[in-house]
Each structure stands twice: as structure tokens, then as C-alpha cells.
Amino acid sequence: MEDAARRRFLGVVAGAGVVAAAGGAAAYIASSRDAGAYDAAVEATWRHSDSFDLPAPDARKDLVRYATLAANSHNTQPWQFRLPDRAILVLPDLTRRLASVDPDNHHLFASLGCATENLVQAAAAFGLRANATFDAAAGGIRVDLEQAPAAHSPLFDAIPRRQSTRGVFDGRAVPAEHLRLLEAAGSGDGVTLRLFTERKSVEDILGFLVAGNSAQMDDAAFVAELKSWLRFNYAEAIATDDGLFSKCTGAPTLPSWLGRLIFSLVVTKDDENKTYAAQLRSSAGVAVFISDTNEPASWSAAGRCCQRFALQATALGIRHCFINQPVEVPAVRGQFAAFLGVGDRRPDLVMRFGYGPELPRSLRRPVDQVLHAA
Ligand SMILES: Cc1cc2nc3c(=O)[nH]c(=O)nc-3n(C[C@H](O)[C@H](O)[C@H](O)COP(=O)(O)O)c2cc1C
Missing domain, CATH: 3.40.109.10 (NADH Oxidase)
Structure with missing residues (x-):
């Protein structure tokens, strides 16, 4: 969230806080209990196995x-x-x-x-x-x-x-030998990885990001769908074990009704575009994954490459964050493909990378909920 928007957001939060003050103590206790439960869930989720010698x-x-x-x-x-x-x-x-x-x-x-x-x-x-x-x-x-x-x-x-880190990075460049490792990890199986570290190219990509984000923020169905996956407080995030929790983007937690109201009032296209510009300009570079053919097998191959890229980046202490707006709106994607000079090939996924602090972690549903009988 851009500074002006954040100030407005915090202003609305403060106003609502006065209204909510009567029930404040009970809410505070519930919220710190939920924060503890969230931390425990994070610890149980983001761990290695105790044993690798299992039946x-x-x-x-x-x-x-x-x-x-x-x-x-x-x-x-x-x-x-x-x-x-x-x-x-x-x-x-x-x-x-x-x-x-x-x-x-x-x-x-x-x-x-x-x-x-x-x-x-x-x-x-x-x-x-x-x-x-x-x-x-x-x-x-x-x-x-x-x-x-x-x-x-x-x-x-x-x-x-590994985490998708949606924060501002510190602007440091990634050394050439690490760029080579990222390039090797993020390509293969019919997927090409293009890395952009020149400022001019990054500014060009920002143009596509802003065009994609603007179209999406003007699209009521896109906004409604996004809103349905937002989780505004610990209790909401724990109840579903999925979705996009506000804390993971560095935003404050809020009661559900207030979060949904404020999201509609405060998050504007222009503010979002300024936030994306600051985040992208703070990054060391951008990675674009392009598969040879436009079909589910190739889309999953691109997914494998970007996950490998993300793991290699994490292993090197480099953070990453998806910025897929240039490939999500078909008209913008066509222009982006022309900019990349990839002909009829479909640019699949876009990530920025660089150095910066970790943000709170997201949750996952337990294995029993995703495992089905053979
Ligand atoms: C195909 C795909 C597209 C994604 N697009 C975006 C995106 O455009 N912007 C963004 O901030 N995160 C994007 N993400 C990241 C997810 O939101 C993120 O993986 C999820 O919230 C879980 O968080 P984690 O990666 O930190 O575990 C994307 C992830 C995938 C696999």
C-alpha cells in the first residue's frame, strides 16, 4: 500500500477504533489468542520432516x-x-x-x-x-x-x-554468478527464462504491470474474486488455512467487516500502481518465464521452473515476488509478448527479485484435506 493510501487507511482504522473501543479489551484478548494460534500454525506448516526414513x-x-x-x-x-x-x-x-x-x-x-x-x-x-x-x-x-x-x-x-515477499526490496544488485544459477534453475523442459536487470527494461516492464493492474482494478469481477480470497485477521486466516492474509503483505489486521469496507474505500488503482512502482524499482531485476506451447502441460512446466527459481533464490538469500499483471489481461499479454519478441509464444509468469526482510508467512490446509483415495 502506498504511503498516502496507508495514511488514509490508518486514519479510517483509527476512526473505527474509537467506535470499537467499548469492546476493545475482549477483542484484544481474542486477537492475541488468535495471533498465538496463527504463529503455532505457521510453525507446524513451514518445517522439515523429523525423519526421512519412513515406510x-x-x-x-x-x-x-x-x-x-x-x-x-x-x-x-x-x-x-x-x-x-x-x-x-x-x-x-x-x-x-x-x-x-x-x-x-x-x-x-x-x-x-x-x-x-x-x-x-x-x-x-x-x-x-x-x-x-x-x-x-x-x-x-x-x-x-x-x-x-x-x-x-x-x-x-x-x-x-521460501515465501512470496510482497515488500519493498533494498535495491541491491544480484551478483553475476548468482544470476547464472537462477537462470539455470528457472529454465528447461520447453521453458525459457529471460532475466531483466537493466533499469530501462525494468521501467518498460513496469508499464505493462501498470496497464494490467489498471485493467484489473477497473474490472468488478476481478475485484470481487480477489476480495473473496482476502483474509483480514488471524481468526479468518486460521479458519480457512488458505487465501491472502493482510499481515503477509505488511498490512494491519482488522475485523472482517471493517477490512472489507476499507478495502473498497481505500484501495484505488492509482495507489496500487504507485505501490507496484516502488516495489519494482526497489528490485534487482525481473524474471519472465515463457513456455514453447500454450497448453496445460506447458503451463505446469512453467510452474515447475518458477518454483525451482524461487527455491534457488531462497537458497542464495534472494527474495522473490510474483508480478503477473502483464500476463493476466489478454490484451496486455499480447503487447508484452511483442515487447519480449517471443512471437506466438505465451509469456507465462513474471517475478521480481532482490533483497529485503521476510514478511509473515501464509498458511496451508492440512494434508488430510487434499489427499483423496487412490
Ligand atoms: C501461478 C501463480 C500466480 C501468482 N500470481 C501472483 C501475483 O500476481 N501477485 C502476487 O503478489 N502473488 C502471486 N502469486 C503468489 C501467491 O499469491 C502465493 O504463492 C500464495 O499467496 C502463497 O504464499 P507463499 O508463496 O508465500 O507461500 C502467484 C503464485 C502462482 C503460483
């Missing part, structure tokens, strides 16, 4: 837990998992699709790719070799598992530390 069914269940720690659009966690013999199926949960921002399920399949990448990285730690393929008949990704020597890679180690 096969337990190992596969824990691999699913690692998969759920992946990035995913609006934190809807649009996945379900099945455990056939010696394999794991990563399938869409279409009840959690985002009809407005993601009408063709591109981000949904990219999110499945992110989950698959975590699973593949984690399998090695459990002494399993994972071979992931898109299974059109199953409508998702099949990960076949076979015994292999156990190994902990730096990318695996980074899984519980």
Missing part, C-alpha cells in the same frame, strides 16, 4: 505435505493428490479455480507445477527418484517414484524458507 505410505504422505508448501495463485491451493502404487498424482481441484483472473486455468496448472517441483525436490531426501510427466488422461501430473540413494539438495533445504 513408503508415510513417506508419500509427507511428500504431499512438501508439495502443498509451493507457491499457488491467490493461495487457493487448487490441488488434490492421489496415491496409486509407487506414484503420486497431482490433480486440479476445480472448486478452487479463479474464474475471473484465470479463466483458462493457466495459473491453476502453473500452481500444480509448483507443487510438483517441491515434491520432486523432496523425494530425493526420502531416497526416491521422482519422474514427473503430464498425464492428459488423468488431467494432471503423475509423479512415478523409485528407490534411489538419499540426497538433500540446497533447493530441498530451502522449501520451508
Whole structure:
């Protein structure tokens, strides 16, 4: 949130605070109890396994837990998992699709790719070799598992530390040898990664970001969908274990009714665009992932690449944050593809990266809620 908006936001919050003061003490106690419960949930979620020497069914269940720690659009966690013999199926949960921002399920399949990448990285730690393929008949990704020597890679180690950090970074450049590692991690399997670190290119990309965000903020269906996934306080976030919690963007917590009211009153297109400009200009660069073909298998391949990029960045102490507005609005995406010079290929995903402090972590639903009978 941009400064002027934040001041207005805090002003409205303060005004509402006076009204709410009568019930303040009880609310304070409830809120600190909820904050404690949230911290406990974060600790239980973002952790490595206690043991990597588990019977096969337990190992596969824990691999699913690692998969759920992946990035995913609006934190809807649009996945379900099945455990056939010696394999794991990563399938869409279409009840959690985002009809407005993601009408063709591109981000949904990219999110499945992110989950698959975590699973593949984690399998090695459990002494399993994972071979992931898109299974059109199953409508998702099949990960076949076979015994292999156990190994902990730096990318695996980074899984519980990765987060999408929606803050201002400190403007420092990433050294060339780390850019090379990011480039290697974030490409492959028909996916090209383009890194932009020149100021002029970053400013050009900002133009597409602003155009995409402006179109989205003018779209009532987009805003309504976004609002339905926002969580304004600890109790809301814990009740669902999903969605976009205000604390994770550095915003304050609020009673649900007030948060929804203030979101409608305070969050304007111009303020949002200024916030994005400050965040992008504070970043070391931008990563754009472009797949060869425009179909679910390629969208999930792009997801795998961006999750690998995110894990490699985390391993190097570099933060990342998606800025997908340039690829979410079809008209803007076409112009962005022309800017990139990629012809008919579809730019899939966009991230900024750089250095900055961690923000509060998001939650995930427990494994039992996403695991279905084989
Ligand atoms: C396909 C995809 C698209 C996303 N788009 C955006 C985006 O445009 N802006 C943003 O701030 N985060 C975006 N995210 C990040 C998710 O909101 C984030 O992964 C989720 O809230 C969980 O938080 P975590 O990554 O910190 O675990 C995207 C993630 C995925 C996988």
C-alpha cells in the first residue's frame, strides 16, 4: 500500500477504533489468542520432516505435505493428490479455480507445477527418484517414484524458507554468478527464462504491470474474486488455512467487516500502481518465464521452473515476488509478448527479485484435506 493510501487507511482504522473501543479489551484478548494460534500454525506448516526414513505410505504422505508448501495463485491451493502404487498424482481441484483472473486455468496448472517441483525436490531426501510427466488422461501430473540413494539438495533445504515477499526490496544488485544459477534453475523442459536487470527494461516492464493492474482494478469481477480470497485477521486466516492474509503483505489486521469496507474505500488503482512502482524499482531485476506451447502441460512446466527459481533464490538469500499483471489481461499479454519478441509464444509468469526482510508467512490446509483415495 502506498504511503498516502496507508495514511488514509490508518486514519479510517483509527476512526473505527474509537467506535470499537467499548469492546476493545475482549477483542484484544481474542486477537492475541488468535495471533498465538496463527504463529503455532505457521510453525507446524513451514518445517522439515523429523525423519526421512519412513515406510513408503508415510513417506508419500509427507511428500504431499512438501508439495502443498509451493507457491499457488491467490493461495487457493487448487490441488488434490492421489496415491496409486509407487506414484503420486497431482490433480486440479476445480472448486478452487479463479474464474475471473484465470479463466483458462493457466495459473491453476502453473500452481500444480509448483507443487510438483517441491515434491520432486523432496523425494530425493526420502531416497526416491521422482519422474514427473503430464498425464492428459488423468488431467494432471503423475509423479512415478523409485528407490534411489538419499540426497538433500540446497533447493530441498530451502522449501520451508521460501515465501512470496510482497515488500519493498533494498535495491541491491544480484551478483553475476548468482544470476547464472537462477537462470539455470528457472529454465528447461520447453521453458525459457529471460532475466531483466537493466533499469530501462525494468521501467518498460513496469508499464505493462501498470496497464494490467489498471485493467484489473477497473474490472468488478476481478475485484470481487480477489476480495473473496482476502483474509483480514488471524481468526479468518486460521479458519480457512488458505487465501491472502493482510499481515503477509505488511498490512494491519482488522475485523472482517471493517477490512472489507476499507478495502473498497481505500484501495484505488492509482495507489496500487504507485505501490507496484516502488516495489519494482526497489528490485534487482525481473524474471519472465515463457513456455514453447500454450497448453496445460506447458503451463505446469512453467510452474515447475518458477518454483525451482524461487527455491534457488531462497537458497542464495534472494527474495522473490510474483508480478503477473502483464500476463493476466489478454490484451496486455499480447503487447508484452511483442515487447519480449517471443512471437506466438505465451509469456507465462513474471517475478521480481532482490533483497529485503521476510514478511509473515501464509498458511496451508492440512494434508488430510487434499489427499483423496487412490
Ligand atoms: C501461478 C501463480 C500466480 C501468482 N500470481 C501472483 C501475483 O500476481 N501477485 C502476487 O503478489 N502473488 C502471486 N502469486 C503468489 C501467491 O499469491 C502465493 O504463492 C500464495 O499467496 C502463497 O504464499 P507463499 O508463496 O508465500 O507461500 C502467484 C503464485 C502462482 C503460483
